[in-house]
Amino acid sequence: MVGSIEQDIWDWVINYIEVPNEFYNYKFPPCPYARSARLKGLMDVVAYQDGSIKNFIESQVNDIVENKKFDVRVMVFPAQVRWYFHVHSHVQNLNKKIIPHDYYVQYGRALQTTSQYPGFFKGKPYFIVIVNKLSNVLAGHMSLLTTDYYENWSPSHYTNIVTRRKEAYENLTDYSSKPAV
Numbered sequence: 449m450v451g452s453i454e455q456d457i458w459d460w461v462i463n464y465i466e467v468p469n470e471f472y473n474y475k476f477p478p479c480p481y482a483r484s485a486r487l488k489g490l491m492d493v494v495a496y497q498d499g500s501i502k503n504f505i506e507s508q509v510n511d512i513v514e515n516k517k518f519d520v521r522v523m524v525f526p527a528q529v530r531w532y533f534h535v536h537s538h539v540q541n542l543n544k545k546i547i548p549h550d551y552y553v554q555y556g557r558a559l560q561t562t563s564q565y566p567g568f569f570k571g572k573p574y575f576i577v578i579v580n581k582l583s584n585v586l587a588g589h590m591s592l593l594t595t596d597y598y599e600n601w602s603p604s605h606y607t608n609i610v611t612r613r614k615e616a617y618e619n620l621t622d623y624s625s626k627p628a629v
Contacts, residue, residue, distance in 0.1 A: 490519040519581035526565035527572035
């Protein structure tokens with residue numbers, strides 16, 4: 449089942465995340481840089497199987513930071529993980545540890561997917577945790593500011609995605625370790 453869950457996410461990336469979307473008046477895909485990362489082999493997908501969700505996330509984050517093999521890692525979980533409060537706070541705390549290493553982690557839902565995980569929420573969108581190379585995200589954001597990419601974003605969505613990341617980056621105590629952008 450893990451292989452088919454991971455394939456669901458690869459299909460989602462290719463057929464939803466990389467495709468110009470109605471929300472952006474078909475000018476932009478949801479993530480304008482996903483295709484490049486995938487085609488360069490800098491993206492991977494790992495599906496949660498069992499055990500501690502917190503430990504799984506931490507081990508995957510540690511692996512990407514230590515090995516620097518990928519710029520993007522998508523971790524996939526059952527839909528109900530979306531409501532596990534401790535996951536949200538754990539992800540935010542991990543950022544304190546990994547931002548100095550030029551990575552950033554965030555969470556969300558893989559819209560337009562249908563979870564294969566068993567349970568009550570089978571068929572709902574997967575919950576995902578994504579680790580990105582921070583300097584790539586910040587450079588991409590600066591580039592997108594010169595377009596109308598953010599035009600239809602609600603203020604709360606912009607705050608949750610852009611402002612939260614910017615504040616976490618700026619609040620580092622060791623400013624000498626910030627990646628150049």
